[in-house]
Amino acid sequence: MKIAGTMLICFFLLTPAFAWRGSADYGYPIDDSYAATILGTPQNLRPELRGEIPVKTMVLETDLKKPEIFFYDHGLRYTAAFQDRKAPLIFLIAGTGGSSKSSKMLALVNNLYRAGFHVVALPSPTSSNFIINVSTSHVPGNLTEDAADLYQAMEQIWNVSKGHIEVSRFLLAGYSLGGTEAAYVAKLDEERKVFDFRRVLMINPSVSLYTSVSRIEGLLDDIPGGHRRVGAFFNRVMTKSTNFYRKGAFVGIDDDFLYSAYQARLLDRNEAGGLIAVSFRIGSAGMIFTSDAMTNGGYVIPKNKALKNSDALDDYFWTCLHLSFLDYFNEYFYPYFQSRQPGLSREELIEALSLKSIESYLASSTKIGVITNEDDFILAPGELDYLRRVFGPRIKIYPCGGHLGNLEYRDNMAFLIDRLGSATW
Numbered sequence: 001m002k003i004a005g006t007m008l009i010c011f012f013l014l015t016p017a018f019a020w021r022g023s024a025d026y027g028y029p030i031d032d033s034y035a036a037t038i039l040g041t042p043q044n045l046r047p048e049l050r051g052e053i054p055v056k057t058m059v060l061e062t063d064l065k066k067p068e069i070f071f072y073d074h075g076l077r078y079t080a081a082f083q084d085r086k087a088p089l090i091f092l093i094a095g096t097g098g099s100s101k102s103s104k105m106l107a108l109v110n111n112l113y114r115a116g117f118h119v120v121a122l123p124s125p126t127s128s129n130f131i132i133n134v135s136t137s138h139v140p141g142n143l144t145e146d147a148a149d150l151y152q153a154m155e156q157i158w159n160v161s162k163g164h165i166e167v168s169r170f171l172l173a174g175y176s177l178g179g180t181e182a183a184y185v186a187k188l189d190e191e192r193k194v195f196d197f198r199r200v201l202m203i204n205p206s207v208s209l210y211t212s213v214s215r216i217e218g219l220l221d222d223i224p225g226g227h228r229r230v231g232a233f234f235n236r237v238m239t240k241s242t243n244f245y246r247k248g249a250f251v252g253i254d255d256d257f258l259y260s261a262y263q264a265r266l267l268d269r270n271e272a273g274g275l276i277a278v279s280f281r282i283g284s285a286g287m288i289f290t291s292d293a294m295t296n297g298g299y300v301i302p303k304n305k306a307l308k309n310s311d312a313l314d315d316y317f318w319t320c321l322h323l324s325f326l327d328y329f330n331e332y333f334y335p336y337f338q339s340r341q342p343g344l345s346r347e348e349l350i351e352a353l354s355l356k357s358i359e360s361y362l363a364s365s366t367k368i369g370v371i372t373n374e375d376d377f378i379l380a381p382g383e384l385d386y387l388r389r390v391f392g393p394r395i396k397i398y399p400c401g402g403h404l405g406n407l408e409y410r411d412n413m414a415f416l417i418d419r420l421g422s423a424t425w
Contacts, residue, residue, distance in 0.1 A: 026399050028406045033375040034272040036405030046107075047410045053113045055081045057101065060156055062133040067293050069307040076133045076153060079105070079121040081113040086166035088198070089118040090420065091154055093185070095176030095404070097283030098124045104175060107408045115417045118165055120157055124178060125149055126283070128290040138294035139336050140287060143209065143353055147184035154185075155194055170195035171420055175404060176378075179205030179370075180355065186368060187361050199420050200368040204376055204404050207386055209353040212378040213325040216280050219273035219377075233274055276403075278321075285320035288328055289313075299332045355390070362390050369394040369425050371416060373401040394425045 027045070030036040060076040079100040090112055094105050100121040109119045123130045125146040131138055134149050172195075174182035179202035186200040206212035223233045292299045293307065300319050301307065330346075338344045351357055362368060370391050374384065387395055396415060398406060406412050419425065 028409045033402035036402035041408040046408045081119045082165045089167045090171040092121040093174030093178030094124040126287045131290045143184045169198045171199045172197045173201040175203035179203045202370045207383040210350045219277040222270040223274035288320045371396045
């Protein structure tokens, strides 16, 4: 399911007018968590990256049967950047719905390559490309099963790569949902021992997938009309952004546009939260549609309806956009897994979608560390303390940055690279 590029750009670039200060002893300048999440890191505060690197988009061919509507998708798309000498190899897992070429993923690829690593970037198991080509169930969100699918893809990528590169050791990292999934992949590797990961880094992970997504969805409660008016909110923000762009002397969607929008107070704080939630809904819409098409689940696409590549998908997009995570969980996700495991309770499934289900492993494994922010809104009250208790000295908590807003800040990136290469936390 594709959405016009301008729409997506607007959702990630519109910026509310919040404090631009930072902490006295931490140089990231945006205090407000929503603003940090939307704005990210100003260009002048990112690491200076010079010269080209050999980034390649690769395709891992798969033979899973797919509906005609996905005729264009010929395999798992991943991104690789390999050194011409022996070096550590790090696998990266994208956040919810992300591809291997999302902006945050490419920032990690560029910085890690320049730090001397071989890098392989993988899409999220919740991305359409992964659901179509790798997922064994085609119903993403089960952390144990998604980890097994990721691990199989990593093995296959390693098998086609190992004849071309020399590797000294293996590492693993992921951000957001990818950070949570990295923990499950690491645990699986303890059993299979294909990679024997030396270091595993979880960047802004969820503690509970169910809780984090519910908190993101909750941001829609404060937009005019609440979550039932998500379509009207979408259109209103689009109109605001388009008019603002036309009135300004902008030559592109770039830093000038972004900071001018910020200074113009284009959105208030509630609208900024709604913006984050709607961008999440857009990603979820693609996930729900793809999963339903692959399983013939009859959730948003009529049962046994064979969509053709000429069929219009607009109505399906708007239907999916109005589905909350709770709708998806209660009406599609939970019934699917309950049909496979009769007697499975809703509470048991929610617990399985949490780091708490592998807490003993995380507490005892000295290879796994966490980087997160004090103001990351995907964490519920008490969850930051939970992470402190489980990881102890293996956790780094920054005072601000929202959800991944400070990922590209030069101090954060330097610390991240240092931890991946260090013998101790």
